[in-house]
Amino acid sequence: MSDWTDCLDFGVSIAKQASETVLAAFVLQKEVQLKSSPADLVTETDQRVEQILISAIRARFPLHRFIGEESVAAGEPCVLTDEPTWIIDPIDGTVNFVHRFPFVAISIAFTVNKQTEFGIVYSCVEDKLFHAQRGRGAFLNGEKLQASGQEDVSKCVVVTEIGAERDDLALSTMTSNILRLLQLPVQGVRALGTAAVDMRRGGVVMDTDGSDFDMMSRRVIAASSTSVANSIAQVVQAFPCRRDDDDPTRCVCGAAGVKGE
Numbered sequence: 001m002s003d004w005t006d007c008l009d010f011g012v013s014i015a016k017q018a019s020e021t022v023l024a025a026f027v028l029q030k031e032v033q034l035k036s037s038p039a040d041l042v043t044e045t046d047q048r049v050e051q052i053l054i055s056a057i058r059a060r061f062p063l064h065r066f067i068g069e070e071s072v073a074a075g076e077p078c079v080l081t082d083e084p085t086w087i088i089d090p091i092d093g094t095v096n097f098v099h100r101f102p103f104v105a106i107s108i109a110f111t112v113n114k115q116t117e118f119g120i121v122y123s124c125v126e127d128k129l130f131h132a133q134r135g136r137g138a139f140l141n142g143e144k145l146q147a148s149g150q151e152d153v154s155k156c157v158v159v160t161e162i163g164a165e166r167d168d169l170a171l172s173t174m175t176s177n178i179l180r181l182l183q184l185p186v187q188g189v190r191a192l193g194t195a196a197v198d199m200r201r202g203g204v205v206m207d208t209d210g211s212d213f214d215m216m217s218r219r220v221i222a223a224s225s226t227s228v229a230n231s232i233a234q235v236v237q238a239f240p241c242r243r244d245d246d247d248p249t250r251c252v253c254g255a256a257g258v259k260g261e
Helices: 005-026 044-060 069-073 094-099 168-182 226-233
Strands: 032-034 041-043 065-068 085-092 105-112 115-123 128-133 137-140 157-160 188-190 204-206 219-223 256-260
Touching (some): 005 044, 005 085, 005 094, 005 105, 005 115, 005 128, 041 044, 041 094, 044 065, 044 085, 044 094, 044 105, 065 069, 069 085, 085 094, 157 168, 168 188, 219 226
Parallel strands (some): 157 188, 219 256
Antiparallel strands (some): 032 041, 085 105, 128 137, 157 256, 204 219
């Protein structure tokens, strides 16, 4: 099972099953709790979906490890080891979910030896299931995806996220980065409210400073080409946040990033 395809197929299956819980709750009034800020929300559905996923995976693969966003928020450690590890955001886009804005995704990654073997993003309301496997490419509902390969950043739209932080430094960094991107120029800047959906088809991935991508850094650029990624990296400032493995109370697994295509 060196290519971990059995795990991928199982992950796709349980993501579809868990989406039924998300969709059933999507139209209902939510009981909302706050985590780190007024924009960092969690609902009972987030917690329930994470437990559905972890329980199903643990029953099938009892020796595997987990990093779950809501489990970490509740106090479990956020530690990435060499062991087979499932990294789960049960509802990526909880603010969207609360307000019935239709970009809501179940996000699952699977790592071995700290290297990502596959990722699954199921945009539940859109009924779009994206998956990518190391060395085999990316797919949407089973159909092969291809990044545009665009080399000219002035012909790109950039998708980024505002994030949950509301302190002055975080807000000034975010707004100044949007200004810098528009001045490159790019054709537009968008924020869908779910980083997993934002980055579903990047051909090149790197840190926001142009170095190699580090999953625990909370910083990522996913772009159509190295040229576009470098153009973005040259103008954006690093977002002021600690690493996931330095902050045991919150795990967002690289959500502060930008995508250009």
